[in-house]
Amino acid sequence: MLFNKVSIIGFGLIGSSLACCIRLHNLAKEIVAVDCDRTVCEKALELGLADSAMVDLRNGVEDSDLVILAVPVGACGAVAETIRYSLKEGAIVTDVGSVKSAVVEAVQPHIPAHAHFIPAHPIAGTENSGPEAGFAELFDGRWCIITPLPETDIQAVEKITKLWEACGSTIEIMDVKRHDLILAITSHLPHLIAYTIVGTATDLEDDTMDDVIKFSASGFRDFTRIAASDPVMWRDVFLNNKEAVLEILQRFNEDITGLQKAIRKGDGDYLESAFTRTRDVRRQVIDAGQGG
Amino acid sequence: MLFNKVSIIGFGLIGSSLACCIRLHNLAKEIVAVDCDRTVCEKALELGLADSAMVDLRNGVEDSDLVILAVPVGACGAVAETIRYSLKEGAIVTDVGSVKSAVVEAVQPHIPAHAHFIPAHPIAGTENSGPEAGFAELFDGRWCIITPLPETDIQAVEKITKLWEACGSTIEIMDVKRHDLILAITSHLPHLIAYTIVGTATDLEDDTMDDVIKFSASGFRDFTRIAASDPVMWRDVFLNNKEAVLEILQRFNEDITGLQKAIRKGDGDYLESAFTRTRDVRRQVIDAGQGG
Numbered sequence: 001m002l003f004n005k006v007s008i009i010g011f012g013l014i015g016s017s018l019a020c021c022i023r024l025h026n027l028a029k030e031i032v033a034v035d036c037d038r039t040v041c042e043k044a045l046e047l048g049l050a051d052s053a054m055v056d057l058r059n060g061v062e063d064s065d066l067v068i069l070a071v072p073v074g075a076c077g078a079v080a081e082t083i084r085y086s087l088k089e090g091a092i093v094t095d096v097g098s099v100k101s102a103v104v105e106a107v108q109p110h111i112p113a114h115a116h117f118i119p120a121h122p123i124a125g126t127e128n129s130g131p132e133a134g135f136a137e138l139f140d141g142r143w144c145i146i147t148p149l150p151e152t153d154i155q156a157v158e159k160i161t162k163l164w165e166a167c168g169s170t171i172e173i174m175d176v177k178r179h180d181l182i183l184a185i186t187s188h189l190p191h192l193i194a195y196t197i198v199g200t201a202t203d204l205e206d207d208t209m210d211d212v213i214k215f216s217a218s219g220f221r222d223f224t225r226i227a228a229s230d231p232v233m234w235r236d237v238f239l240n241n242k243e244a245v246l247e248i249l250q251r252f253n254e255d256i257t258g259l260q261k262a263i264r265k266g267d268g269d270y271l272e273s274a275f276t277r278t279r280d281v282r283r284q285v286i287d288a289g290q291g292g
Numbered sequence: 293m294l295f296n297k298v299s300i301i302g303f304g305l306i307g308s309s310l311a312c313c314i315r316l317h318n319l320a321k322e323i324v325a326v327d328c329d330r331t332v333c334e335k336a337l338e339l340g341l342a343d344s345a346m347v348d349l350r351n352g353v354e355d356s357d358l359v360i361l362a363v364p365v366g367a368c369g370a371v372a373e374t375i376r377y378s379l380k381e382g383a384i385v386t387d388v389g390s391v392k393s394a395v396v397e398a399v400q401p402h403i404p405a406h407a408h409f410i411p412a413h414p415i416a417g418t419e420n421s422g423p424e425a426g427f428a429e430l431f432d433g434r435w436c437i438i439t440p441l442p443e444t445d446i447q448a449v450e451k452i453t454k455l456w457e458a459c460g461s462t463i464e465i466m467d468v469k470r471h472d473l474i475l476a477i478t479s480h481l482p483h484l485i486a487y488t489i490v491g492t493a494t495d496l497e498d499d500t501m502d503d504v505i506k507f508s509a510s511g512f513r514d515f516t517r518i519a520a521s522d523p524v525m526w527r528d529v530f531l532n533n534k535e536a537v538l539e540i541l542q543r544f545n546e547d548i549t550g551l552q553k554a555i556r557k558g559d560g561d562y563l564e565s566a567f568t569r570t571r572d573v574r575r576q577v578i579d580a581g582q583g584g
Contacts, residue, residue: 074560098510123510127574143507172506182503183510185493190511193485196548198570201477203543211474213573214464215435216582218390218415218475219482222514228574231567238555238563249552251495256488260541263530268366271530275523278490281505282419282520290508 002162003028007064009057009079011035011044012230013125014096015070016134019049021167024136033131034060043131058086066092066163069107073097074236077106080117084110091115092156096122098183098233100147100176102240108149116156121145121179122169123187127228140168147176184244188237189252192245194226195234294454295320299356301349301371303327303336304522305417306388307362308426311341313459316428325423326352335423350378358384358455361399365389366528369398372409376402383407384448388414390475390525392439392468394532400441408448413437413471414461415479419520432460439468476536480529481544484537486518487526 006028008015015033022028033050034057035041041053054060061067061083069076076095087093093111097103100119111117124142126133144164148157161171174182201212201220212220238245262270285291298320300307307325314320325342326349327333333345346352353359353375361368368387379385385403389395392411403409416434418425436456440449453463466474493504493512504512530537554562577583 123507125510142509145507178503182500182507185496185500185504186507186512187510189492190489190515192548192551193489194511195567195570196551197482197485197544198573199566200481200540200544200547202569202573203547204477208474208477211470212477213576213580213582215415215437215474215478216577216580217434217584218417218479219486219518220478221577221582221584222518223482224570224574224577226511226514227567227570229567231564231571234567235560235563239558239560242555242558246552246555248492249548249555252489252492253548253552255492255495256485256541256545259484259488260538260545263534263538263541266531266534268527268531271527272523274491275487275519275521275526277494278487278516278519279523281490281494282516284505285508285513285516288505288508290505290513292509292513 001026001029002159002166003065005030005032005064006066006068007032007034007061008050008068008070009034009060010069010071011040011131012070013129013133014122015068016044016047016049016131017136017138018068018070018167019044020134020136021139023049025166027163027166028066032060032064040131047131049131049134057082061086061091063088064091066094069093069095069097072233072236073099073103073240076103077110080107080110084112087112087115089114092118092159094118094120094160096120098187098237099241100179104147104149104176116153117149118152118156118160119147119149119176120160120164121147121183122164125229127225129230137168139164142169143172144169145172145174145179147174147179180241180244184241184248188241188245189248191226191229191234192238192249194223197223198227293318293321294451294458295357297322297324297356298358298360299324299326299353300342300360300362301326301352302361302363303332303423304362305421305425306414307360308336308339308341308423309428309430310360310362310459311336312426312428313431315341317458319455319458320358324352324356332423339423341423341426349374353378353383355380356383358386361385361387361389364525364528365391365395365532368395369402372399372402376404379404379407381406384410384451386410386412386452388412390479390529391533392471396439396441396468408445409441410444410448410452411439411441411468412452412456413439413475414456417521419517421522429460431456434461435464436461437464437466437471439466439471472533472536476533476540480533480537481540483518483521483526484530484541486515489515490519
């Protein structure tokens with residue numbers, strides 16, 4: 001057994017999926033669900049995903065070997081501050097956030113010397129939220145990026161590695177800053193774009209929107225799936241990875257302005273060459289086993 | 293049997309898939325593949341998708357009851373001009389283009405009085421191109437939009453309707469202008485955005501791009517699939533639906549500027565409310581049976 005007692009704070013899609021995995025693979029003796037929403041706590045018990053459930057953070061982490069912060073990234077700092085005096089000797093605190101620099105800055109100062117903080121980010125998710133959205137296969141075959149700090153205890157890193165490997169994930173160790181840049185490109189900008197394009201469509205007249213829904217299979221529908229992701233989680237991602245997101249968004253804006261001009265001027269050569277060079281990326285994605 | 297002889301001009305993904313359907317459902321006695329690329333003609337015969345294949349357009353349409361223009365939309369006008377004197381009495385000419393106004397303008401003047409032009413657009417496709425990419429199920433359960441002109445022969449419209457229904461499609465009759473607006477939103481803008489974001493990423497340093505590919509499952513990969521679509525086909529779409537695309541792109545730009553400002557200012561309320569209103573669109577897409 002990897003852990004004696006595990007506390008999962010925030011019992012949404014990721015938290016409940018982790019509970020499913022821990023149960024399925026027998027990774028802990030006891031699971032505590034901690035969520036500020038009492039109905040979520042009740043649901044966690046009802047689904048049999050936790051041995052106990054509570055809204056109180058301090059009680060929730062008592063005696064736990066592992067405390068998983070599965071709340072929106074903007075909430076991690078306040079949670080860490082609240083639980084700091086309740087963490088037991090040798091406790092490992094980890095998170096699952098899509099942003100690492102801001103989380104490390106917010107959480108690390110509150111981690112007592114007798115505990116360890118291991119920042120982690122499973123590259124997995126669906127557009128569904130809440131405790132009922134969780135399932136044990138969510139992390140299977142997916143990457144989990146761990147961004148240990150220079151001073152991090154190596155044995156604690158190993159335990160978190162084992163946890164994610166048991167969930168079926170492959171581990172990548174990465175620098176905090178680099179994580180935030182890569183994710184800004186692969187995840188944060190795509191989500192921002194998808195939210196924008198679906199938002200632009202919802203401003204159309206009702207009957208136009210009806211036809212947009214009806215014929216959405218021609219491209220639009222792929223964006224609606226992404227734009228259905230949890231609003232609070234994503235609000236926090238953008239607020240907490242501001243710098244990297246704004247930088248990559250700036251580049252995107254320059255590129256779309258170039259294409260816009262080419263369309264306006266009827267510059268077919270520009271368009272064709274722009275559309276040709278992106279083709280090869282798909283092949284690379286498939287070759288990397290990420291074709292989905 | 294719906295048709296005696298069918299000529300398919302342009303034997304790419306759509307053309308070859310149509311040939312598969314016509315064979316499978318026994319919709320014509322004879323299929324002629326017409327393509328300016330001799331190797332494509334040979335491939336069509338090798339795959340058994342045509343009874344004859346030729347590069348010459350005029351010979352290719354001789355004695356055909358149905359002539360399908362399955363070339364990039366920018367080529368439709370020139371093809372129609374070339375075949376105009378070779379069309380038999382009562383021949384139906386149809387197309388499969390993603391743009392309708394420009395195609396009607398380019399093709400209709402060349403259609404002789406003894407023939408009929410029925411513009412059509414199957415809402416179906418994959419990111420693969422060429423005669424080997426075709427398959428009979430491509431149109432199954434998908435929409436096919438027909439945009440008949442006011443003067444169009446009703447029996448010819450019925451024959452094209454039967455053709456697409458036999459391929460498994462559901463028919464929607466729509467006005468040419470409206471088609472181009474709806475598709476600009478559901479298909480053309482999403483493709484432009486996907487081409488842009490994948491292009492932006494390819495400008496990054498090599499080692500950054502390697503990680504982008506590796507972790508592309510977090511959102512980026514959905515865009516790479518769309519951005520792998522045929523460059524010439526899409527060049528022609530943007531050149532020929534300029535007005536509608538630029539109008540919707542303008543709205544998109546305004547919306548993304550609003551989000552960019554909110555991120556810069558740290559306006560969480562703005563972001564959360566923007567991300568909340570798009571969530572419902574996904575439910576509407578699923579309710580409309582377009583969830584994919």
